[in-house]
Amino acid sequence: MGRVAAPHGVKGWIKVAPFTGQPGALGQHAKWWLGRSGDWREVEVAESAVHGTSLLARMVGCADRDAAARLCGSEIAVPRSALAATAPDEYYWADLVGLEVVNGEGQALGKVDSLFSNGAHDVMRVEAVESGGKRERLVPFVGAVVKQVDLAGGRIVVDWGVDW
Numbered sequence: 001m002g003r004v005a006a007p008h009g010v011k012g013w014i015k016v017a018p019f020t021g022q023p024g025a026l027g028q029h030a031k032w033w034l035g036r037s038g039d040w041r042e043v044e045v046a047e048s049a050v051h052g053t054s055l056l057a058r059m060v061g062c063a064d065r066d067a068a069a070r071l072c073g074s075e076i077a078v079p080r081s082a083l084a085a086t087a088p089d090e091y092y093w094a095d096l097v098g099l100e101v102v103n104g105e106g107q108a109l110g111k112v113d114s115l116f117s118n119g120a121h122d123v124m125r126v127e128a129v130e131s132g133g134k135r136e137r138l139v140p141f142v143g144a145v146v147k148q149v150d151l152a153g154g155r156i157v158v159d160w161g162v163d164w
Contacts, residue, residue: 014062103159
């Protein structure tokens with residue numbers, strides 16, 4: 001859902017870089033999971049506020065800048081059950097990671113390794129193992145390119161050439 005980017009002020013607040021276009025959505029959850037390197041722990045959110053494109057938050061028990069600084073770099077998650085249902089043609093990025101990507105001709109382009117936003121739109125990082133080693137393709141996740149997402153079938157069909 002996001003990452004702790006930096007401490008904010010001297011009273012234990014943190015600046016959060018959200019992985020969503022709606023930074024306030026993360027602040028609506030009363031509890032978060034914070035972790036790095038597979039070590040996760042549940043924390044209670046005392047208060048939060050939207051600050052531009054980021055979110056400021058203070059955790060229960062995090063009373064000063066030093067405590068906030070120790071949280072830097074931590075990933076932020078919430079239980080899947082706490083997330084809103086998606087609308088048609090909306091997907092959580094986590095659901096797309098690992099899906100096979102093929103073009104309209106049925107040619108395999110690889111699997112979705114990760115997604116990111118470049119400011120204009122979302123982009124899939126598609127990785128494939130080919131004869132020359134690993135190949136990375138950056139495929140825009142926009143309607144003009146993505147023709148079908150089949151979560152149950154584990155596949156995304158795109159209008160994209162194998163040699164692009």
